[in-house]
Amino acid sequence: xxxxxxxxxxxxxxxxxVTGPAGDIAVFAQGDPAGEPVLMTHSILSSSMMWDDEAALxxxxxxxxxxxxxxxxxxxxxxxxxxxxxxxxxxxxAVLDALDIERVHYVGLSLGGMSGFGLGIRYSTRMASLxxxxxxxxxxxxxxxxxxxxxxxxxxxxxxxxxDATIERWFGKSxxxxxxxxxxxxxxxxxxxxxxxxIGCAQAIQGLDYLAGVEAIAAPTTLVVGANDGSLxxxxxxLRPLIAGAVxxxxxxxxxxxxxxxxxxFQEALLRHLARARPDTTHG
Numbered sequence: 648x649x650x651x652x653x654x655x656x657x658x659x660x661x662x663x664x665v666t667g668p669a670g671d672i673a674v675f676a677q678g679d680p681a682g683e684p685v686l687m688t689h690s691i692l693s694s695s696m697m698w699d700d701e702a703a704l705x706x707x708x709x710x711x712x713x714x715x716x717x718x719x720x721x722x723x724x725x726x727x728x729x730x731x732x733x734x735x736x737x738x739x740x741a742v743l744d745a746l747d748i749e750r751v752h753y754v755g756l757s758l759g760g761m762s763g764f765g766l767g768i769r770y771s772t773r774m775a776s777l778x779x780x781x782x783x784x785x786x787x788x789x790x791x792x793x794x795x796x797x798x799x800x801x802x803x804x805x806x807x808x809x810x811d812a813t814i815e816r817w818f819g820k821s822x823x824x825x826x827x828x829x830x831x832x833x834x835x836x837x838x839x840x841x842x843x844x845x846i847g848c849a850q851a852i853q854g855l856d857y858l859a860g861v862e863a864i865a866a867p868t869t870l871v872v873g874a875n876d877g878s879l880x881x882x883x884x885x886l887r888p889l890i891a892g893a894v895x896x897x898x899x900x901x902x903x904x905x906x907x908x909x910x911x912x913f914q915e916a917l918l919r920h921l922a923r924a925r926p927d928t929t930h931g
Contacts, residue, residue: 660702660714665745667738670724673716674742678706683775683925685752686713686739688759690781690904691848692806692813692837694721697756701906704914710921713751715742717758719844721836728847732855735848736765743773752924754917756780757903758848764857767864767890774866776924778917781872781903783882785858798849806845807838817903819875829907861889868893869920871913873901894923 660675675695685705687698695714702712718738719725739762743751752775755763760782767777786794800808814834815823823830868890872883874897887895896916898905906913 663745665715665742667718667723667741668734669726669730669738670718672718672724672738672742673722674746675702675714676712676746677702678711679709680711682709682711683752684711684713684746684748684750685754685921686715686742686748688715688717688739688753688755688762689720690757690759690817691717691720691852692809692840692845693833694836694840696721696836697833697904697907698754700910701754701914701917705917705921710752713742713746713748715739717844717848719847720840723844725841725844725847728843729850729854730847732762732765732851732857733769735762735851736769739766740770740773749773750775752776752778752921754778754780755782756906757782758852761852761855761857764861764864767866767868768857768860771863771865776867776869776920777864778869778871778920780870781876781879781883781905783855783858783879784861784886786852786855791853794849794853798846801842801845801849805838805842806840809845810834810837813837818908819902822902822908826908833904833907858886861886862891864890864893867920867924869896869916869923870894871896871898871905871916871920873898873903873905873909875901876903876905879903894920896920 660677663674665672705712716723760779763779764784870883887893901909
């Protein structure tokens with residue numbers, strides 16, 4: 648079920664609410680309604696706003712761009728948790744079904760990239776291509792304590808208590824100092840995330856276990872990662888040979904959100920991915 652909340656010109660987002668498996672999902676669509684569709688999902692403690700520039704870029708090139716706020720984030724409802732990564736993938740399929748989209752080019756970063764592995768494994772016929780950014784396909788035991796600590800902190804103090812450390816981890820101190828307006832925007836978004844939404848998604852990350860299944864991914868796949876994003880460049884380099892035909896793009900000078908701190912390089916990588924996925928496309 649889909650209800651239209653507002654309308655706008657093609658180059659500006661049109662907002663919908665989609666009934667998902669566990670609550671309403673906020674969806675933002677822009678670009679040519681007849682264009683080839685791209686679905687974009689975001690990191691934990693963020694929202695669709697992190698894709699503003701990429702959505703405008705693709706819409707201007709003729710793509711139909713769909714952005715969805717992950718459950719418990721942005722303008723989407725925050726149902727009681729815990730959530731699972733398969734459930735987050737099912738939310739994306741509910742968005743496609745509500746918009747009558749059979750196949751889509753999927754772009755997901757961090758949490759969105761994690762659920763994207765599930766989409767590629769569980770819903771292969773719905774994926775025209777996958778661009779999975781700064782994401783693991785599993786959560787090994789060594790990473791579990793950090794998520795347990797963040798969950799406990801969110802329960803006791805709310806997500807505002809996580810905001811400063813999250814932004815510094817994503818961007819690094821030097822970027823935060825040089826771009827305080829960007830850091831503040833993401834800090835406010837993180838602090839506004841409902842605790843239930845963060846905790847549910849963090850529990851989904853704790854249960855992330857797609858590594859053994861990634862060899863089944865058949866869609867054209869590009870793995871994108873910021874060169875300065877901790878252990879993720881190594882983790883994604885390990886994933887590349889496991890996915891047939893996958894391409895790895897490492898963004899120099901970028902952290903966990905390379906589309907924000909190195910936008911030009913990231914956007915070039917995204918356009919290369921779409922060109923590889925559809926060599927006959929005229930969308931750029």
